Amino acid sequence: MMTDVVESSGSLTRPEPGRPGPEAAGPVDARAGDAKPEARTGTAEPTAAARIVEIRERIDEIDRALIELWQERARLSQEVGATRMASGGTRLVLAREREILERFRAALGADGTQLALLLLRAGRGPL
Numbered sequence: 597m598m599t600d601v602v603e604s605s606g607s608l609t610r611p612e613p614g615r616p617g618p619e620a621a622g623p624v625d626a627r628a629g630d631a632k633p634e635a636r637t638g639t640a641e642p643t644a645a646a647r648i649v650e651i652r653e654r655i656d657e658i659d660r661a662l663i664e665l666w667q668e669r670a671r672l673s674q675e676v677g678a679t680r681m682a683s684g685g686t687r688l689v690l691a692r693e694r695e696i697l698e699r700f701r702a703a704l705g706a707d708g709t710q711l712a713l714l715l716l717r718a719g720r721g722p723l
């Protein structure tokens with residue numbers, strides 16, 4: 597499942613809410629105690645392992661940017677809703693939501709629709 601975290605040992609871990617996960621131990625690759633060299637990257641081949649580490653740096657940058665953009669979008673969406681309601685308007689504009697859903701579906705397919713539904717909910721709350 598998408599929300600499961602598969603550790604290199606193969607065990608599934610999901611920290612309880614409010615409790616720090618394994619990343620709280622510090623920078624991932626600086627963590628002591630990993631018995632095998634392939635424990636972090638999933639391969640023992642040094643060239644492949646180095647490339648994986650490099651690619652992961654960019655993946656982590658992208659994830660940070662996505663999180664920031666997600667949060668900014670939610671704030672802006674809340675501001676639009678509050679502005680509209682304070683002026684006597686509606687909480688939602690469904691035609692606009694349909695436009696956004698179609699944009700994400702056209703670009704990303706069915707997963708895009710699901711993503712757009714989550715984005716909209718993050719801003720205006722559940723329907």
Ligand SMILES: O=C(O)C(=O)C[C@]1(C(=O)O)C=C[C@@H](O)C=C1
Pocket residue numbers: 673676677687688689690692693696715716719720
């Ligand atoms: O664009 C608006 O009018 C908004 O209120 C923002 C937003 C959105 O998150 O994109 C949220 C609720 C509306 O029903 C439509 C769109």
